[in-house]
Amino acid sequence: MTSTELATRERTLSLLGGEATDSNLRRYLHGIPGVDAVGLEQRAAALGTRSIKTSSKKWAIDTIIGLIDLTTLEGADTPGKVRSLVAKAITPDPADPSCPRVAAVCVYGDMVGDAVRALGAAHTTPAQPGINVAAVATAFPSGRASRAVKLADTADAIAAGADEIDMVIDRGAFLSGRYGEVFDEIVAVKAACARPDGTTAHLKVILETGELNTYDNVRRASWLAILAGGDFIKTSTGKVSPAATLPVTLSMLEVVRDWHRLTGEKIGVKPAGGIRTSKDAIKYLVTVAETVGEEWLVPELFRFGASSLLNDVLLQRQKLATGHYSGPAYVTID
Amino acid sequence: MNFLDYAPAPESKAILNLRNDYGLFIDGEFVDGTGTPFASISPATEQQIAMISNAGAADVDKAVAAARRAYDTTWSRLSGSDRGKYLFRIARLVQERARELAVAESLDNGKPIKETRDVDIPLVAAWFFYYAGWADKLEHAGLGPNPASLGVAAQVIPWNFPLLMLAWKIAPALAAGNTVVLKPAETTPLTALLFAEICQQADLPPGVVNIITGAGDTGDLLVKHADVNKVAFTGSTAVGRAIARSVAGTDKKLTLELGGKGANIVFDDAPIDQAIEGIVNGVFFNQGQVCCAGSRLLVQESVHDDVVDRLKQRLSTLRLGDPLDKNTDIGAINSAAQLKRISALSDIGEQEGAERWSADCAIPENGFWFAPTIFTNVSTSHRIARDEIFGPVLSVLTFRTPAEAIAKANNTPYGLSAGIWSDKGSRILAVADKLRAGVVWANTFNRFDPASPFGGYKESGFGREGGRQGLAAYLAPASTKADARTDTPKISARKKAAQ
Numbered sequence: 160m161t162s163t164e165l166a167t168r169e170r171t172l173s174l175l176g177g178e179a180t181d182s183n184l185r186r187y188l189h190g191i192p193g194v195d196a197v198g199l200e201q202r203a204a205a206l207g208t209r210s211i212k213t214s215s216k217k218w219a220i221d222t223i224i225g226l227i228d229l230t231t232l233e234g235a236d237t238p239g240k241v242r243s244l245v246a247k248a249i250t251p252d253p254a255d256p257s258c259p260r261v262a263a264v265c266v267y268g269d270m271v272g273d274a275v276r277a278l279g280a281a282h283t284t285p286a287q288p289g290i291n292v293a294a295v296a297t298a299f300p301s302g303r304a305s306r307a308v309k310l311a312d313t314a315d316a317i318a319a320g321a322d323e324i325d326m327v328i329d330r331g332a333f334l335s336g337r338y339g340e341v342f343d344e345i346v347a348v349k350a351a352c353a354r355p356d357g358t359t360a361h362l363k364v365i366l367e368t369g370e371l372n373t374y375d376n377v378r379r380a381s382w383l384a385i386l387a388g389g390d391f392i393k394t395s396t397g398k399v400s401p402a403a404t405l406p407v408t409l410s411m412l413e414v415v416r417d418w419h420r421l422t423g424e425k426i427g428v429k430p431a432g433g434i435r436t437s438k439d440a441i442k443y444l445v446t447v448a449e450t451v452g453e454e455w456l457v458p459e460l461f462r463f464g465a466s467s468l469l470n471d472v473l474l475q476r477q478k479l480a481t482g483h484y485s486g487p488a489y490v491t492i493d
Numbered sequence: 494m495n496f497l498d499y500a501p502a503p504e505s506k507a508i509l510n511l512r513n514d515y516g517l518f519i520d521g522e523f524v525d526g527t528g529t530p531f532a533s534i535s536p537a538t539e540q541q542i543a544m545i546s547n548a549g550a551a552d553v554d555k556a557v558a559a560a561r562r563a564y565d566t567t568w569s570r571l572s573g574s575d576r577g578k579y580l581f582r583i584a585r586l587v588q589e590r591a592r593e594l595a596v597a598e599s600l601d602n603g604k605p606i607k608e609t610r611d612v613d614i615p616l617v618a619a620w621f622f623y624y625a626g627w628a629d630k631l632e633h634a635g636l637g638p639n640p641a642s643l644g645v646a647a648q649v650i651p652w653n654f655p656l657l658m659l660a661w662k663i664a665p666a667l668a669a670g671n672t673v674v675l676k677p678a679e680t681t682p683l684t685a686l687l688f689a690e691i692c693q694q695a696d697l698p699p700g701v702v703n704i705i706t707g708a709g710d711t712g713d714l715l716v717k718h719a720d721v722n723k724v725a726f727t728g729s730t731a732v733g734r735a736i737a738r739s740v741a742g743t744d745k746k747l748t749l750e751l752g753g754k755g756a757n758i759v760f761d762d763a764p765i766d767q768a769i770e771g772i773v774n775g776v777f778f779n780q781g782q783v784c785c786a787g788s789r790l791l792v793q794e795s796v797h798d799d800v801v802d803r804l805k806q807r808l809s810t811l812r813l814g815d816p817l818d819k820n821t822d823i824g825a826i827n828s829a830a831q832l833k834r835i836s837a838l839s840d841i842g843e844q845e846g847a848e849r850w851s852a853d854c855a856i857p858e859n860g861f862w863f864a865p866t867i868f869t870n871v872s873t874s875h876r877i878a879r880d881e882i883f884g885p886v887l888s889v890l891t892f893r894t895p896a897e898a899i900a901k902a903n904n905t906p907y908g909l910s911a912g913i914w915s916d917k918g919s920r921i922l923a924v925a926d927k928l929r930a931g932v933v934w935a936n937t938f939n940r941f942d943p944a945s946p947f948g949g950y951k952e953s954g955f956g957r958e959g960g961r962q963g964l965a966a967y968l969a970p971a972s973t974k975a976d977a978r979t980d981t982p983k984i985s986a987r988k989k990a991a992q
Contacts, residue, residue: 193916195936198767208607210502210819218496413766444496449810453496 163359164350167388170422174386184338188382194374194410203406206449207442216441220476221259223440224251227469228293228429228462229493230265232300232397238273240493241266245277247493248290252473254489255480261469262458263291263323267299268312271319283322285358293323293363297348300367300396302327306344313351323361324352325464327396330370333380341380345387363429363462364389368407369399377407381414391427397464402432405442412450419451428455431464437475440468466493499812502819504606508593514544515682517552517706518689520559521699526552528707533682536603537816537825537860545682548705553674553714556703560645560672561720563700568672569642573629580625580667582695587618590691594684598656599816601683603825603861604779606817616941617660620959623943624664627964631669634961640968642670643746644722649712649736650685651728652678652827653782653883658727659685661958663702664943669967671723674703676715678728680828682706713739721745723967727784730881730907730952748956748966750784750948752881753909756902757787757938758892758924761796763914767936769803772887775912775938777811777865780826781885784953785910787938789878790867791898794891801869801889808852808865815857823854823885826861835863835884842868842877847888873904881907895920899927908950912938931957 175183211219229248231240245264252258260281266274274292275282283289294316298304304312313324326348332340345364352360364384368377384392392411395402408430415426428447434440440463447455455461470490478484514530516523528547535542548556568576587594594617595609604613632638646666650658655677666673677685685704692702705711709732716724717739726736727750740747757775759768775787792800816824826832843849847868856862863884871878871888878888892898902911911930913921925933931949934940941947941959948957956966 192763192765195764195767195916198764198770198936201937202767202770208611208819209499211499212502213500215496215498215500222496448497456496 161353161357164388171386179339179342179386181337181339184342184383185336188338188379191378191382194378196374199374199410200406203409203446206409206446207405209442209445211441211445217479219441219444220437220472220479222444222456223437223463223472224469224476225259225262226456226458226461226463227261228263228265228431228464229261229469230397230431230464230466231493232265232267232295236267236270238270241270241273242277244493245274247469247491249278249281251469252476253491255477258473258476260290262462263293265293265295265325265464268294268296268316268319268321271316271321275320291322292320293325294319294321295325295396297326299325299327300398302329303331306347309344310347310351313348317352317354317360321360323363324348325363325365325393327365327367328380328384330367333371333376333383338383341383342387345384345389349388361390362388363391363393363427365393365396365431367396367399368394368403369401374406374410377410378414381411385414385418385426389426391429391462393429393431393464395432395464397432403430403434403464405446408443409446409450412447416451425455425460427460427462429462429464434463434465435467435471437472440472499820501815503815504596504599504817504819506596506600506817509596509600511543511597511683514546515686515706516546517548517556518686518692518702518704519552519556520563520703521693521697523689526705526707528552528711531679531708533601533680535600535860536680536827537857539859542601542683545686545706548676548707548711550714552705553711553718556674556705557645557647557715557718557720559700560674560703563698564644564672567698568667568701569670571670573631573670576667576670577625577628579695579697580621580628580664583691583697584618584621584625586691586694587614587621590687591615591618594656594687596817597687598684599824601681602652602655603816603827605821605824606819607821608779613654613657616943617656620657620660620664620943624668624964627665628668631964631968634964634968636965636968636970639971641971643967643969644671645720646671646673646723646725646967647715647718647721648673648675648725649716649728650675650677652681653779653784655681656684656688659688661727661963662725665958665963666723666725666967667701669964671967672701674705674715674721676705676707676712679706679708716740724748725956725966726750733954746966746969748958749954750956750958751952751954753784753786753907753949753953754789754879754881754905755785755787755910755912755930756789756791756905756928757912758898758902758914759790759792759796759800760895760898760913760915760917760920761793762916763796764916764936765796765800765803768914769800769807771912771914771936771938772804773807773811776887777808777823777885778939780824780863782827782831782883783939785932785939785947786883787910787912788882788887789902790887790889791892791901792889793898794893797889797891801867804867805850808867811852811854811865813852813854813856813862813864823865826863826884829861831883832861832863835882835886838877838880838882838884839866839886842871842875842886842888845875845877847871847875847877873901879905895924899924903927903929906952909948909953910934
């Protein structure tokens with residue numbers, strides 16, 4: 160066990176008052192204050208009415224681009240498609256070199272090598288921050304495979320050079336109350352994120368909130384994922400509807416805020432799936448800033464999992480620069 | 494840059510087409526008043542918006558006479574469905590002119606545009622739509638077949654929700670077949686006068702709605718006028734008492750909606766983040782100038798510190814400033830007089846030993862402003878726990894058991910509203926059952942719907958507004974009305990006058 164793992168384990172033991180068994184976790188997670196759905200949705204809607212104009216909008220647009228995990232997760236993905244995606248990640252707007260780069264590209268595990276090669280010098284290195292490669296793993300999106308397969312999936316992506324792992328939790332185990340199993344799996348995947356040089360890939364834990372169904376479940380799963388050592392909590396795979404919603408993301412941000420109050424540690428949040436317009440993305444920025452604070456609006460602590468969002472943001476960016484709207488022909492498809 | 498310092502996003506005033514001077518709206522026309530005109534100012538800038546006519550005794554007579562004439566000759570003779578058509582038309586016009594009304598309301602009252610745009614004006618339209626639907630269904634109002642309208646209603650409304658209170662008063666009165674003379678508050682007459690224009694636009698028969706402006710003495714003349722049949726008042730308990738005295742011994746029907754000191758009770762199993770939102774909404778909505786505000790927070794001792802910490806953190810994110818900026822959460826206090834009262838009571842709170850905390854926000858130079866403030870260590874005997882402050886000031890008290898929470902919540906001369914926050918349904922129902930308050934909200938606060946009756950216990954007034962009950966306040970059972978007609982000499986005198 161590494162020292163960070165040990166620290167995580169110690170903290171979990173002290174919070175739970177014992178090992179991470181089903182009953183201890185149940186006692187802890189069910190002791191967390193509940194969520195009132197009507198009130199939560201009302202608050203999210205109110206945050207959505209903030210009016211972000213002129214200089215604030217300009218800053219928001221550039222910030223959004225820098226927070227995007229540009230994603231392709233199709234059965235039909237090919238090395239060529241991944242290269243095209245990477246090119247877009249490096250140069251989102253060929254007409255404007257001042258346009259910021261995205262935070263990461265997000266691909267299936269077997270495409271990691273292609274993504275790393277395509278990024279070349281633009282890829283993050285220990286010396287130079289750049290674009291990360293995130294890989295979905297652990298039998299994404301369903302998570303229905305044996306622990307051994309999931310860990311091998313993760314190790315594969317790490318070996319190929321992934322900087323970040325997006326794992327899915329076992330929703331079946333969670334919904335049937337086997338919290339210990341979910342916890343252990345996250346701990347094991349986190350261990351599989353370790354590289355030979357002692358560093359560790361960042362672990363994003365996908366809750367698949369659309370399958371958890373209630374905000375109380377989302378909140379408990381968020382606490383569970385953070386207790387188990389997740390660096391990020393992520394809403395969805397994008398393969399289940401509903402994917403990310405503003406109330407769900409708000410609820411997860413509240414957990415992250417409470418965790419920070421409790422431990423001083425900053426956990427990241429990634430809404431993924433269904434965020435397609437600048438207008439929607441700005442609502443998320445407002446929600447982050449007014450819930451956990453503006454310091455969360457950095458790639459280390461907040462991401463958008465999206466593919467079509469980028470082009471809408473670029474159109475808005477061009478409009479702010481030129482004063483008029485162009486059209487889909489003026490942004491590139493990847 | 495600092496993202497949270499959102500760039501200004503002001504709603505444009507260009508949509509307004511205001512006159513420099515407004516007359517009284519009597520018998521379908523704007524006419525000059527006999528009193529000395531007064532200025533209506535914007536409480537955020539103290540700049541004059543328009544000059545407003547002041548109604549004297551002769552004007553009140555004229556307005557009541559116009560209402561009486563309209564009642565006798567047209568409105569009481571129209572079928573319910575025809576009255577409904579006018580009300581539906583008004584409701585649609587309110588929707589069409591919603592943006593304009595929202596801007597005018599923010600300008601004149603000082604409340605944030607996001608509230609007028611998202612709460613006040615949509616509710617105004619909802620109230621007219623709701624009562625428009627009742628106009629031809631009066632036999633279902635609970636008063637038996639063919640209930641009768643009362644006649645002329647004298648209505649006096651406050652400045653905290655100027656147009657919404659107008660809708661609460663006028664919509665049920667007209668649906669039931671009455672005609673009205675309404676006096677808006679001295680500091681907020683603007684939207685009532687725009688509403689007068691809407692009545693013209695809707696082709697409402699002249700005299701059915703009359704709007705007279707002026708100060709307290711005008712209101713006094715109106716409610717004491719011998720030829721009104723119904724008095725409806727929303728405002729302070731002191732004025733309400735005076736009105737009750739003045740109508741005693743007459744056959745005027747009376748509805749009073751007065752002050753409050755609502756208790757917002759937070760149990761230790763409450764959905765904490767939503768409870769915080771509810772507390773904020775309960776007492777800082779409309780700068781706390783809400784009669785049903787949850788101005789006393791009763792929080793279970795075991796979660797007191799956590800709730801107060803979270804509350805302070807949340808209050809620090811509220812944005813105080815230009816009411817017309819779409820991102821403003823806290824606008825201006827309505828008047829210098831009100832600001833003085835809030836400041837005075839807050840100072841008393843400090844002197845009595847309560848601990849004061851105010852959000853750190855820049856206060857604009859001009860206008861009337863008060864930073865969101867909470868008092869902790871408040872005892873039930875403190876004045877800030879008993880007197881209605883009517884401002885953005887929250888008094889935090891604690892309790893240990895549900896029984897203590899109920900006892901403390903009921904320990905007030907008022908009884909308008911209360912809130913309960915708990916995840917346990919059975920507890921919500923058990924506690925709500927024992928609270929002596931007209932409205933009890935569970936896991937929410939300050940939610941209004943035209944179908945839901947609203948009103949108070951004890952010194953918060955009597956009678957109900959909204960819903961079927963609000964309609965019944967403007968109706969009499971068929972037989973009673975017939976008796977009143979034959980027995981009251983006043984009415985025969987009036988008939989002669991009409992001939």
